[in-house]
Amino acid sequence: MATLTYRDALNQALREEMQRDANVFLMGEEVAEYNGAYKVSRGLLDEFGPMRVVDTPIAELGFAGIGVGAAMVGLRPIIEMMTMNFSLVAIDQIVNAAAKMRYMSGGQLAVPIVFRGPGGAALQLGAQHSQAFESWYAHIPGLKVVMPATPADAKGLLKSAIRDDDPVVFIEGEMLYNMKGEVPDEEYVIPIGVADVKRVGSQVTIICHSKTVAPALNAAKTLEAEGIDAEVIDLRTIRPLDEQAILASVAKTNRCVIAEEGWPFAGVGAQVADLIQREAFDHLDSPVLRVHQADVPMPYNKHLEKAAKVDATKIAAAVRRVCYRD
Amino acid sequence: MATLTYRDALNQALREEMQRDANVFLMGEEVAEYNGAYKVSRGLLDEFGPMRVVDTPIAELGFAGIGVGAAMVGLRPIIEMMTMNFSLVAIDQIVNAAAKMRYMSGGQLAVPIVFRGPGGAALQLGAQHSQAFESWYAHIPGLKVVMPATPADAKGLLKSAIRDDDPVVFIEGEMLYNMKGEVPDEEYVIPIGVADVKRVGSQVTIICHSKTVAPALNAAKTLEAEGIDAEVIDLRTIRPLDEQAILASVAKTNRCVIAEEGWPFAGVGAQVADLIQREAFDHLDSPVLRVHQADVPMPYNKHLEKAAKVDATKIAAAVRRVCYRD
């Protein structure tokens, strides 16, 4: 196993899938000559040329729609959003075109497209550049939403997303790009829709995804020292949600904390909490608690920003509460 | 009390607020010469003239932004979306400009604006014209989301929304416009953020809003005959959510069903269910159940559409289940 950054794992997935299938192309702002705003597409222009690695104007709505159109006639576009914040100007094409084409056409048309880019907050980027929209996309039938937390998952899931016959919103993280991890040398894919137990535990379940996985694991370490044995489940895919994995763990631990990066109201955690109280009601020894971003636009000041964000301390505190250890 | 349609109640609210405050104007597609696509603005052009009742090109992003700009410098725009489906092309201005301006400017700027129009499905309008986005807007700090279900609430809440100093997403319903109801003759407003008990009951709480209020009341009638006494709570405002009203009712009934028009994943009902299991865990005698649209794009065929939608029968069935009467 080689140790790769999350960025390079994504780069490998892109390269391998573009080598594998001539219908796959990458389109977005600065993806070609600039090698990507976050260098995820480094080297791809040189290898695949300007028809398959395409710099666009700043026109997300337009090139998202061009991607959907290309997908409708059999190509497999990968549309890079420089950050998912900018997908808001393109969201009509994602929700009203990509997600509905198969249904509206009575099953005649598939839209095998990936919309990918970093989501959520980085450091001090301010209110308009620090937003997590996974709950929005996961609300929409016809879309799949994938959010890997590790280099290995990033590579395996991006390859699956590119091969998928439906539109996939693939959300990365600027704060994840430099994360290192072991990545298998041989070819592999990770199926969409399958959560991963990142730590086995018996007394409480911590459900997390993307940037909250690392703090969840840190919290679990801290809690272990206090005699609390936490299981950490990384959703990896938000839609379709791996309900079985969640319910199986809660049936075992009888306690649950959900940690997500975004805002609370109707967030991913709300859906997971609803699922658990509905399907595992009799297993619960305490209410499901959620850890999430402060319910405010992201402030620029670094101390305020830190206070707004989810971290291991906040996750550990919530776990103590569901274990009645506080 | 006069009996008015929901449409005319909205029309009265618009007229009264425009008479009251010269800074209030209405802008949108077909609002002026055409009297509104759904005739909500009938007669306003004649009374207030073309600077205050403004027909626009089809450019939601542009005129939503023009409204936000006008609000930043002290006007009180009412921006009509012909339907909320079309707010997707304008959503960047609503989420990244209107909702964040006060915060980003350190409190220097207010954005007193109302984005209003019919949301959700009507009859056989198909996948792109039948969407309920309240959970999306309610996810966003900096916005308020109001969804009246009756003519009286529509008038009183629209007047409050227009006078509010923050951006309000005010979602009506094409299927509600012709609904008749009693509306007070004298001037009144209804505060944003306050739910309304539409039916007092003791054994189970049905939480609903907008188009699900009428079927919830019908279900309650049916259930009464079966000896189930249901309380029906109309949220009226989705954000800020009236948590006290919800929790007080559930503390009394110990059972709850949530009915909403939209899709399930991370819908409004998910947030309400999460709230209840978190804050009223020990009061619950059974899991909170949800009734919502089928998790698919809306089909055109009328039978399929009917099967996809929430109705009194589905609500009653869910209530029987939480009462263990099925």
Add this chain to the structure above:
Amino acid sequence: MAVSTDKPPRSKRGSGAPAYTSEWNDWLRMMLLMRRFEEKAGEAYSLGQIGGFCHLYIGQEAVAVGTISALRDDDYIVSAYREHGQALARGMTPRSIMAELFGKATGCSRGKGGSMHLFDASKNFLGGHGIVGGQIPLGAGFAWAAKYRGTDQVSICYFGDAAANIGAFHEALNMAGLWKLPAIFVIENNGYGMGTAVKRAAAITDLAERGAGYGMPGVVVDGQDVDAVRAATDEAVRRARAGEGPTLMDIRCYRYVGHSMSDAPHGTYRTKDEVDAFRQRDPIEVLAARMREAGMLDDDRWAALEAEIAAEVADAVQFAEESPDPDPSELYTDVLAPVEGR
């Protein structure tokens, strides 16, 4: 220059246009089929057999016929919600379209799409879209795919005059011009977006001028004259196939009926006189007159044609009426690919 709402447009090319005499018979038949099909659809709507929004094509027939007749079967077509005419011109059967309007399982979108969402992938007829301007980037996307694959296919994209003011138009046309995509952008300029005249929605009334901002020719075409429409389209197709890039066509036409079935035939936003003035140069009459002149049409032939088409439309209605609704299980299919993959 004047917009079509002020007076019937004078053809920019009608006179100079080549006469496509060999195609006239097919064109007349198709335009008349559209007219009668839409009249029947209007009736069925009033009877409650068709639901939702229904936007008729009556008056604009020469646009669909003149443009689509210039295309190859492997070219791509995309349109808005006022697309019954283009679907017929593309050779989709009146049965499959009427059945879709009725929401039946035999409809071209299996009853799931409806009037605004007609699809026939086998004919590269790619919808039927309901968000104004939303199909314009899609049309550019088909053109992108043709260029990507190195075929000489063309993509034609229809939208209304009002759609030329929305962001998607700007972004798609800029990229099409920048990348010289084989696309044809057709403004079906019927003078109004719902009740709003072009001059109340666009800062300039000659929308063709916007082509210059995207490095593509903008041509004004007389949409009442099918020969003129075809001639202009031939040139746009030639450019596209030759790799010379996209063309913006501003085809001046007129809808005789309301915006949709829920709109008055002529509301307060236009006068009956204006509607009548355009009917004077009815696109079907214009072609019929030419054919009579050329000895290709007489009263008997006309009567026969009307009878033939009446039968065809009646058959389509009967087929739609007798066709089954989709199976209830259809509610949950076609959301995602079948799990095995397609």
Add this chain to the structure above:
Amino acid sequence: MAVSTDKPPRSKRGSGAPAYTSEWNDWLRMMLLMRRFEEKAGEAYSLGQIGGFCHLYIGQEAVAVGTISALRDDDYIVSAYREHGQALARGMTPRSIMAELFGKATGCSRGKGGSMHLFDASKNFLGGHGIVGGQIPLGAGFAWAAKYRGTDQVSICYFGDAAANIGAFHEALNMAGLWKLPAIFVIENNGYGMGTAVKRAAAITDLAERGAGYGMPGVVVDGQDVDAVRAATDEAVRRARAGEGPTLMDIRCYRYVGHSMSDAPHGTYRTKDEVDAFRQRDPIEVLAARMREAGMLDDDRWAALEAEIAAEVADAVQFAEESPDPDPSELYTDVLAPVEGR
């Protein structure tokens, strides 16, 4: 015509432009202040005192000075994230801006906005916006408000060359032209959107031509020549105040530094030679030369000015360093109006 990326632009009016000699002293001082302020901001960023994205204005000084000097205090200003220059030109203090970059409570946005979101409502400086093109409809909205109230205020809206390809530009300019709003749309055309040259992003490289599609004049202006910028702005302001409608200004300028602090000074997307070529016509040098010729500037005056400005910028940094962070409770304020209403 050539875009500024090919070679330094030759002024379209520089020669013919009136000399604003009486304002030259203020202009030189302001341009030099911007230059030194931004250099210091760059240093502070490297020291980690400033975080997030930071887009410097170095090289573009004549645009902000030449345009904003033509405005009244009651006119409205809105810009993108590269707005430090306009904020200074508007008379916001170096202290309040530097403190905002440092995220301090004394910053113009109380530490909540940051480099991309500078605001000063008291000066009608209305941001500081981070979504490309997002501020263009806002600028049209301020102009709408002026027209609504019947004042003769003008709204000026700054955005980059790349922003001219996004939908918001199209929609806002169309409505501004349609309604003859008192707006000035300034393309700060520095030749690149991040690493993408204008000619790789826009189907036409002369962006001023797009004005015609919106019924407004489009003027190309030499952004290295502050007199030329001012002269062109005076005419746009006159038009706007007179109710003649909006103007699109394509001001050709150049950024000497990277797109943001996280971008190389000149990446692979442009050559050092190109940067140096533009530095030959540095806007500050151009004005300084004119002033020397006119006997308004000599080495002593220049040295004194540099010293004065160095002190002012140092003071701003010290102020920012010594200012407190916002109180932790500030995290939850300013989301909505205080419950009492404001």
